[in-house]
Amino acid sequence: MEIGSFIKLQRVKKGMTQEELANGIVSMSYLSKIENLRTEASPEVISLLCTRLGIDLNSENDITIKEKCEQWYSMLFDVSDKEEIIEMYNELSELLAMTRSDSLMMFEIHKIRYFLILGQIENALEQINSLNEVSGTFDNLHQYYWYKFKGNYASTNSESNQALKMYKLAEEKLKQIHLPEEEIADLQYIMAITHSILLNTLEAIEYSNKAIDIFQKAYNFIRCAQCHIVLGISFRRIKMYDKSIKHYNLARHLGELNKNNHIIQLTNQNLGYLYASIGDSKEAIKYFIKVVDDQEVNIDERLSAITNLIKEYYKIHKLDEAKDVLVKAKQLLNSSGKDVSNKLYEYTILTYTYAIKKQDDLFISLVMDEFIPYLQKRKDYANLIVFSNMLGKYLEGLGRYKDSVKYYKLANLTYEEVVNL
Template identity: 25%
Template sequence: MLEGKIIKFYRESKGMTQKDLGDGICSNTHLSKIERGLTEVSKELIDLLSKRLEIDLKAEIESYDKLELLLNSWHEAIILRFDSKAKLLKEQLEEIPLLHLPNLYHQYLLILSKFYLSINEADKTIPIIAEIENQLEPSPYNTNMLLHIKGILQLHKGNYNNAITILKKIDLSYYNNPEFYYHLAVAYHSIKSRTLSYYYANKALQFFTDARSFPRIIDSEMLMLIQVEQDDFYNPETTLSYKRLIEMAENYGLKHQRFNIIHNYAYYQLRHGYFTEASELFKKALESQSPLSEFYLGSLEGYLNALSQQGETSQETLLEIAKKGLKLAKKNKDKLFIHLFRLHLYKLQHSEGEYFHYLETKAYPYINETGMTLITEHYQVQLFDYYMEKGDIEKANKFAIPLVEKHRRVNMFV
């Protein structure tokens, strides 16, 4: 009985015992049954208990119903990336005392975790998950939502294989949120599984299109485009697709999506040797982000890479950018970019021996362990070439064998 839950909540929040509340109204035993919903109770008795608690029970029941609706709306706003609405709903929810009723509060904590992940404050999610796991009612919906949250958290940590393992356990028959397909697509993209990434991004796109969420439509389309444009040849159609997505993001005022598209377009130009165009795009991406943003480092590293390849920027300027990147990466405790900017510094200082020693002993083991396939394979080739030039066949094979094993095919040829 909802009335009993509300009475118990306000009694405990006011520091009253059952004897304090029931004195002269009903026995402790009867009050205990009311609070647990084990007995019918007259309106007169409820009115007396409400008066002593100084609450309007009818208004509190309406508040409870409103809370359930607000929680659902908040979760939907987070899923569809209606960021302003999500922040507003969070503020409204936290002003309602009944939010701390256990069943509502557990739901609030689950959604709060997703909220922090959506605004890239993953560190705030970790203690919430620990609290949830100790208290959460093991319903199928809650269990699957918690899997989704843990999967996204693994993505933020760069543990892509772990993310896939967790996200693949989600059962949509209990957790009707196909948004998780997008996170699966990101994870598969990160381990260079293009077909599966495209497949799940397309499933996510269908969901976001039905929901008319333009931010997530752009996210999904961009992810699909990245899978298609991974081929070695430069395709003018891909350039047009990027420009169309940038225009869409600008028309809808989607700053975050615009940044992501420009950043990925810059990498497309960089990979195909258009270094001037790439550096200009990376510079534009940097100008739209705060240096404190977790995305800033990626664009700064890309900008440095493009300028270095272009060969028209002074070594002094390049060193300044590399040192700035390393300082920011240390401040953000971002291990990947600490490694990448250190490698840039060694290369700019022409310290080949230190570069490859650091790559082999520090950077490569970390990158390989986190499952970043594209970067791992890049450095496997670098280390293979280096040791082949040195005549150290044994060490060269150490880095060649994983590539051979991965691309080995069983064919019925003679």
């Protein structure tokens, strides 16, 4: 990293103005020129500026720092033990605060991913904002990770359109730099997921296949399994069910080989969804039960499976089973604490409770006045179709034909919107 960029980065990090740093050493305009690489300052000036910034110019330690940084980046890539990642981060932060190192800029960029992995989303955004000021001095490698991690931030924030823009910019940079194949495959994998979330099915297939080729060569079975899951989702969407099931089974097989329960249950969850979507409730129920009964699965995924299970029992009129599952679902919901994302499950559980107990007024007011507006606001089209249809059917059963048509129509319009996406 150029010394001017380094001084600018350190000054911004320490919250100093150009005036404060330049005071008594050089003029502010001259400091600006140094920072923007429009002039080369004398070693004396650089030394004075660094002393004021509290930086040691002796770069003997730089090789050690570089090696440690590489080790830390690799930990971030694998998302290995979080305590180890934090420990190494603290060590590197201390070292880099005292020494002028070429690794500093890359370290600062990787901090975005570090904060994301620790779930500190606001810190990640703050880091992005503070790096924005110096992003003009990034070289191609810096830019690659800058775009990739900004994409990771957008993905974490459920902004997949923005994430995809960033990943495409990172992909462009690949032409100008040389990176290990697994890093390229990682970008292709996250692009596959992002395309899949945005319902760009063909692109999701293309990127999954590209990534899987590399992960296979590297024997990275977990990533292979995750790619097979994306392929399973994609082929279901284009109604190639046999192919979809084949990919899910491959994913599960790899999950079992690696004793990775997360992969196995993710496969069961999605297989349940596949069978539910083709009207095979019996098979769907079988897979949802596997997820629900597994205590190791996180509560959010169990809640998703249990609400799907209730839907299937209700669909095939097994109301006693549905009642039993509803009791279990309420217990699970209570144990999960108050989380905004649980609102969907809360509404779903209440909706089926009222529907099964035939509490007409409660059912209609809940679905009509609260649940459907909530789904519309969240753009949850899949559930909007299910519950508009359910309300339409319910109102039809009560002889309220005019109202029922309104909700059948809402379901149809939503369906059209999904198809047009």
